[in-house]
Amino acid sequence: MEDIFERIIEVxxxxxxxxxxxxxxxxxSVPRKPGAKMVITRDRxxxxxxxxxxxxxxxxxxxxxxIEEGKPKICSFTxxxxxxxxxxxxxxxxxxxxxxxxxxxKIIIFxxxxxxxxxxxxMKRIGFHVTIxxxxxxxxxxxxxxxxxxxxxxxxxAFAERLPSGQNTYVVVLSRGFSRDRAxxxxxxxxxxxxxxxxxxxxxxxxxxxxxxxxxxxxQAFSKLKSPIxxxxxxxxxxxxxxxxxxxxxxxxxxxxVFSNQ
Numbered sequence: 264m265e266d267i268f269e270r271i272i273e274v275x276x277x278x279x280x281x282x283x284x285x286x287x288x289x290x291x292s293v294p295r296k297p298g299a300k301m302v303i304t305r306d307r308x309x310x311x312x313x314x315x316x317x318x319x320x321x322x323x324x325x326x327x328x329x330i331e332e333g334k335p336k337i338c339s340f341t342x343x344x345x346x347x348x349x350x351x352x353x354x355x356x357x358x359x360x361x362x363x364x365x366x367x368x369k370i371i372i373f374x375x376x377x378x379x380x381x382x383x384x385x386m387k388r389i390g391f392h393v394t395i396x397x398x399x400x401x402x403x404x405x406x407x408x409x410x411x412x413x414x415x416x417x418x419x420x421a422f423a424e425r426l427p428s429g430q431n432t433y434v435v436v437l438s439r440g441f442s443r444d445r446a447x448x449x450x451x452x453x454x455x456x457x458x459x460x461x462x463x464x465x466x467x468x469x470x471x472x473x474x475x476x477x478x479x480x481x482x483q484a485f486s487k488l489k490s491p492i493x494x495x496x497x498x499x500x501x502x503x504x505x506x507x508x509x510x511x512x513x514x515x516x517x518x519x520x521v522f523s524n525q
Contacts, residue, residue, distance in 0.1 A: 267300045270310040271364060278366035280305040282326035284359050286313060291355030293342060294318065302364075305330050313359065318342060322359055329361045336361050366431060367392045368457075368516065373419045373447055374437035375402040378462070381505035382435070383411050389513065391433070396422045419443065423450035429457075433512050435492065436461040445471050452484040458515050460492035460508060 267283075274281040286299040294314025301311035301319075303326040313319055318340055325338045340357045370386050372379050375397035387393045387410060394413040397403050403416045415422060419438055426434075434456050436447055444461055448471060451459055461468065468490035476482070493507030494514070514520035 267302060267311050270302050274302065274304060274364055275366075280330050280366060281364040282329050283362045283364055284313060284322050284326055285362075286357060287337070287360045288358040289355060293355040293357050295357075303327070303330075313357075318357065322361070325359075326361050329363045330365070333363055333365060335363065369394065369429065369432045370435060370512070371396065371426065371432065372435045372437060373397070373423065374439065374462075375399070375407070375414075376437060376439070377501035378437050378504050378508070380407050381502045382437075382508055383408055385505060385509050386512070387411065389509070397438075420446045420450060423447045426451070426454070428454040430455065432456045433458040433515070434460070435508060435512075441467065441471065445474055448488070449475055449478065449480065452480050452488065456487060458512060459488045460511065461488065461490035462492050462504075463490055465491060 271283060281302055281304045284301045284303060286295050286297050289295075289297060294316075295312070299311075299313055301309055301313045301322070303309050303323050305327065307323060307327070309323065313322055321340060322338070325336065329336050338359050338361065340359070342355050342357065368391050370391045371394045372383060373396050375395050379395060383393050383395055392413065393411050394415065395403065395408060395411060396415045396417065396419050398416065398418050400416060403414050405414070408414060420443075434451055436444055436451075436459070438444055438447060444463070448459070448461065452475065461471070463471075471490070472485055472488075489511065492511065493504060494510045496503070496507050496510070498504045498507040511520065
């Protein structure tokens with residue numbers, strides 16, 4: 264018997280973007296019955312089968328789209344070369360539910376001050392893997408972040424330089440000072456993230472962008488930079504600012520907020 268659930272656990276543990284395809288309904292002559300399952304990875308590796316042939320090719324194609332879009336979908340196929348376009352002659356119809364199995368979205372927070380102490384646990388509770396980076400020992404004490412496991416005491420610019428791009432990665436810059444923010448952003452803007460937010464005033468943002476442009480960062484690199492960070496809810500305290508940042512990230516995550524600084 265196909266141990267499809269063990270394979271699901273495996274791809275989840277290894278953070279391999281994948282999809283689970285399940286036959287939910289059939290009519291007429293078809294290769295597999297309702298309940299048949301298959302796991303498809305983004306690299307097109309498969310485990311299990313839904314019947315092979317052109318049907319499976321089409322299901323894999325739709326599964327890759329579901330992984331890229333991050334949304335489940337239901338697809339119907341007619342197994343008839345004349346009626347359904349598939350190079351098959353079974354004649355029946357198959358309905359398949361496809362569920363993306365995606366790694367948890369990540370938030371990388373540069374700076375471990377008062378805002379981060381409120382923001383980090385909040386983002387973890389809504390499903391993000393939280394990473395905190397700061398170069399000040401007094402700021403990264405475990406007592407400040409009892410529920411956060413991924414904490415780094417090191418140079419923030421160096422961490423930003425080796426941080427890999429990722430469309431499921433959100434980056435928040437809450438460090439201390441213009442020069443430090445500029446140095447971190449110079450590394451981040453050369454990569455591709457879902458979101459980059461920086462604390463500070465509009466004047467600070469304009470000055471940082473101007474300096475980075477003078478250093479050769481192209482205009483299009485700033486399209487995913489949001490500064491001042493957070494939704495405009497009149498936030499003043501660290502806790503309120505954390506709520507405004509979390510709200511903005513959720514809006515971006517759900518496709519409800521698109522912005523450009525250019």
